[in-house]
Amino acid sequence: MFLRFVIRKTAITIGKRNMSMEAKFEPLFKKIDELKPRFIDRLAKAIEIPAVSSDESLRPAVVKKAHYIADELKKLGFTDIQMKELGTQPPPVNDPNLQLPPVILSRYGTDANKKTILIYGHYDVQPAALEDGWDTDPFKLVIDEQKQLMRGRGVTDDSGPLKGWLNVVEAHRELGFDLPVNLVTCFEGMEESGSVGLDTLIAEEADKYFKDVDTVCISDNYWLGTKKPVLTYGLRGCNYYQVTIEGPGADLHSGIFGGAIAEPMVDLVQVLSSLVDSKGKILIDGVMDMVAPVTEKEKELYEKIDFSLDEMNAASGSETCLYKNKSDILMHRWRFPSLSIHGVEGAFSAQGAKTVIPAKVTGKFSIRTVPDMNSDKLDKLVIEHCQKAFSALGSPNKCKAELIHNGDYWISDPFNASFTAAAQATKTVYGVEPDFTREGGSIPITLTFEKELKTNCMLLPMGRGDDGAHSINEKLDLSNYFGGMKTMAAYLHYYAAAEGK
Numbered sequence: 001m002f003l004r005f006v007i008r009k010t011a012i013t014i015g016k017r018n019m020s021m022e023a024k025f026e027p028l029f030k031k032i033d034e035l036k037p038r039f040i041d042r043l044a045k046a047i048e049i050p051a052v053s054s055d056e057s058l059r060p061a062v063v064k065k066a067h068y069i070a071d072e073l074k075k076l077g078f079t080d081i082q083m084k085e086l087g088t089q090p091p092p093v094n095d096p097n098l099q100l101p102p103v104i105l106s107r108y109g110t111d112a113n114k115k116t117i118l119i120y121g122h123y124d125v126q127p128a129a130l131e132d133g134w135d136t137d138p139f140k141l142v143i144d145e146q147k148q149l150m151r152g153r154g155v156t157d158d159s160g161p162l163k164g165w166l167n168v169v170e171a172h173r174e175l176g177f178d179l180p181v182n183l184v185t186c187f188e189g190m191e192e193s194g195s196v197g198l199d200t201l202i203a204e205e206a207d208k209y210f211k212d213v214d215t216v217c218i219s220d221n222y223w224l225g226t227k228k229p230v231l232t233y234g235l236r237g238c239n240y241y242q243v244t245i246e247g248p249g250a251d252l253h254s255g256i257f258g259g260a261i262a263e264p265m266v267d268l269v270q271v272l273s274s275l276v277d278s279k280g281k282i283l284i285d286g287v288m289d290m291v292a293p294v295t296e297k298e299k300e301l302y303e304k305i306d307f308s309l310d311e312m313n314a315a316s317g318s319e320t321c322l323y324k325n326k327s328d329i330l331m332h333r334w335r336f337p338s339l340s341i342h343g344v345e346g347a348f349s350a351q352g353a354k355t356v357i358p359a360k361v362t363g364k365f366s367i368r369t370v371p372d373m374n375s376d377k378l379d380k381l382v383i384e385h386c387q388k389a390f391s392a393l394g395s396p397n398k399c400k401a402e403l404i405h406n407g408d409y410w411i412s413d414p415f416n417a418s419f420t421a422a423a424q425a426t427k428t429v430y431g432v433e434p435d436f437t438r439e440g441g442s443i444p445i446t447l448t449f450e451k452e453l454k455t456n457c458m459l460l461p462m463g464r465g466d467d468g469a470h471s472i473n474e475k476l477d478l479s480n481y482f483g484g485m486k487t488m489a490a491y492l493h494y495y496a497a498a499e500g501k
């Protein structure tokens, strides 16, 4: 209720003072539509580069994509382009000399009379392979004319939104319009792998490259459903772990050794199954005790959000949701922790029936964290739990549990000039006021920006909840790509005209 009032009041004030600004929207939006072939082509070239940050063998591709983006920035008139090197990737890693991909810093405009917005995005992607069940090559942008959408790994997460910012600048240039704000880019290539190395860079550049930043805008999440635009004011954190169990000196014939040897895979399955039950309940002692209690006031927020079980089922492609009512679903996606088991490295996973006893297996799992969980305490609880669960097996094998990477949860107050400007932009483009949502996923660096730059972050998603980010057949509807760019463009203008940060 209060939020609606603030948005309307500001819109009227800004509307009166900035008629000329709003008059620019018509040609700007028309230009964005006109440049459709160019904007799709820019995204297609990005999708073709398999920039999978978690795959060490694909690191050259991640770096290649960074250079492709930097070249585009140069052509579009961005200045002071710096490819910031972050050194070698810390363990656990196979190649101890593996270089982290560069962070792309650049500027568009340096006018001291304008506000400065830092736009963050990531150019790395999650792994993808045709064998996973994709209908088309994941690293080739395919347009489905009938459904009016684009498919390919990264279209919605996060190459589409990242390119969206570049396209918005290009539309202004084509029209001879000044950008109403200065932009600073911070585009990283390790977000899908915990944003390793970026915290340090942000701390180092806070008083240098990022000195004049007034606010941070991140377009790297999704609407909750498929119809209603949202603005996001919270994220869960993510602590990612691995537990390795090893025994025999090499993979063994299960007919020759089976029954007479302690099998690492058998031990691992038991350790993993001690972490969480089939109802999603985390079984590690002490974890749930850290979670902030649900308040009555908070419950009302979930009831007002436009979402349904049907939308949840449509997005998951199943009817396997653990909860039936909207509030429970949203709370378990946004404000309770979850533990997911992702896979096992070293185990037989291909088709067919290989009769092998794997010698060394590494189970991967992560915990999405929420207020008021303490990350260090969580690591201690998790690692001790794994060691205890393994010891209880009395196995002669060896077990090691460790953290791979972590990133904090983030929650902010959406009552500031940036959220208000984004709400106005959404209303202008989509004709509806956005819902204010939290996100179950993680963008590890959000809290770091707020702490180090002493400013606010605002999340302005482009794609929809059913885009299949991290999944097969990842898509971005054309209406979201173009609507998203128009919203980004209008946001820059509304934010420039607003009082305060």
Ligand SMILES: C[C@H](N)C(=O)N[C@@H](Cc1c[nH]cn1)C(=O)O
Binding pocket: 157, 158, 191, 192, 193, 194, 220, 221, 238, 240, 407, 440, 441, 442, 443, 444, 469
């Ligand atoms: C929401 C964002 N687009 C995203 O997908 N983030 C990843 C980040 C990550 C990967 N490992 C740990 N964090 C996610 O939420 O999985």
Ligand SMILES: [Zn+2]
Binding pocket: 122, 157, 158, 191, 220, 221
């Ligand atoms: Zn992302």
Ligand SMILES: [Zn+2]
Binding pocket: 126, 157, 192, 469, 470
């Ligand atoms: Zn992602």
